[in-house]
Amino acid sequence: MYHKTPSYRIFSIFNHLLLAFIAILCTLPLIHTLALSLSGKAPANANLVGLIPIDFTWDAYDKTLDNPDFLRSLYVAVIRTVAGTLFGMLVIFLAAYPLSKHGSAFRSRQAYAWFFIVTLLFNGGLIPTYMVVQKLHLMNSIWALILPVTVNIWLLVLMMSFFRHIPKELEESSLIDGAGHFRILFRIFLPISMPAVATLSLFTMVFHWNSWFDGLIYITQARNYPLSTFLQTILVQIDTSQLSTTGQDMQNISNTTVKAAQIFIGALPILAVYPFLQKYFVKGMVLGAIKE
């Protein structure tokens, strides 16, 4: 009944406006960057561009996509994301199955579970991990970007909870029919859990695409940086160090539109998968966060 009271109506109008304002405010920075990347050089340098491109041109994108360094790092990023996701999903999918078993069916389960939980509580830190990667001769290899981050405990827990919701009867009947665990996992669990696998793959893809720090420390040749690391070095390392100096670098200014284009291309894959991602992450996050 409260919906009809005048005070609630006033609140409701105000509330709609406020939320719309906040939602738009959240995306304005991205829109500004897009507008900047599509603007001509002159208006961009004169700080005239707001939210709409001025002197519309694709120049900045042409220039970015002509840059061999950019293309090279884009290629590395794609390889890393695809390989990292495939490999990571395989390892997690395999490991989640035994962990989803009840302690009575798989006695060692609890020991394995603690083996993984400990890593959530304690880790060796940056320097020792760096030295392990070095000692394993993984430096400058794409595997340095994949192997250390493959076993993500949270994804493992999500996959495990999903497996637990699969009716026990399915597994029992196949066991009676003589199927082994591997056959059950790949012939029965895999088809059923495709939605979960798709969701976790999206998470892993976003993670790999966004990772930049491991590229910075494990890859020593700048030409083999994945895109995020490449962007980090050209956008952030130069820009913030010159922010507070009074006169801005001339070269920096002329690069405004190109930088904006690079940022936008870097964000594009995330924006592209975002609708699919959004469909699932709410479920996934709540699943991981609360259990009764």
Added chain:
Amino acid sequence: MGSRTNRNTIPAAGPLHGARFRRMFRYTWPLHVMLLPAVILVLLFQYLPMLGIVMAFQDFKPWTGFTGSEWVGLDHFRSIFERKDSTQVIWNTLIIASLKIVFIIVIPVAFALLLNEIRHAVYKRTVQTLVYLPHFLSWVILGGILADLLSPQSGLVNRVLHDWFGIRPVFFLGDGNWFRFTVVASHVWKEFGYGTIIYLAALAGINPSLYEAAEVDGASRLQQTLYVTLPSLVPIIVVCTTLELSNILNGGFDQIFNLYNPMVYAKGDIIDTFVYRVGILDQQMSFSAAIGVFKSVVSLVLITAVYRIAHKVANYRIF
């Protein structure tokens, strides 16, 4: 023969050995094989580095290695609290992290309450879509955008502040205090939307009959919110707060690293960025490993304590 007698004598719930063990193993060995890749990777990249923390107690030099480096005991830990730069860094981390924790609880709760009042499903979903988005972009992208947006000379924010309100350029990323503000504000920008999800889920789970009863008793919407909605949210707020508390030594490496510069080291440098600079760039590996150990131990204590509280208050478990 032996196995045969064993099978008859061992009770069903007894310890595993002999034939029972073998029978069990015939059923479970594929499960061990399935865990093998994950176990190897975790051993290599999680457990092996844990051994590396002995360097925190040594004067470690890469060319002499773990066996040849001089043993110095707790010297490095002592100097964490004696060196001016490291104590400053710990303070910075505490200040930035606690501000973040406060705002990332309060704002999502408030936002979820407001969003909950919207009945129009499409409107609601659109707002959600827009506010969740920044969570998925990396700090490299957001850092690049912010550097451009907040620049004192050419940034859109300072242009708006100047043209609309006549405010002189603000050095958001070049002045220590403003830097802290920017870090907290941009963290809220990136994460508050994502933070509302959990509260929205909790709101959806509140029993509607509570509201019906309140309505019958003549409670206004505000009273319903204060006396029905908020008390129902308290357990989940407590859980989120306690879990967030374990981040008290996490200033947010990705964010700070992509926003800071030497001008704001005094107020913006945090433990993790300091460890990186001192350990990898300056090669003071032992000292920075000691800070890493210090941080890990504090986090471990906090997480264990907080986890117990969360378990008691809301029966929250990970595994």
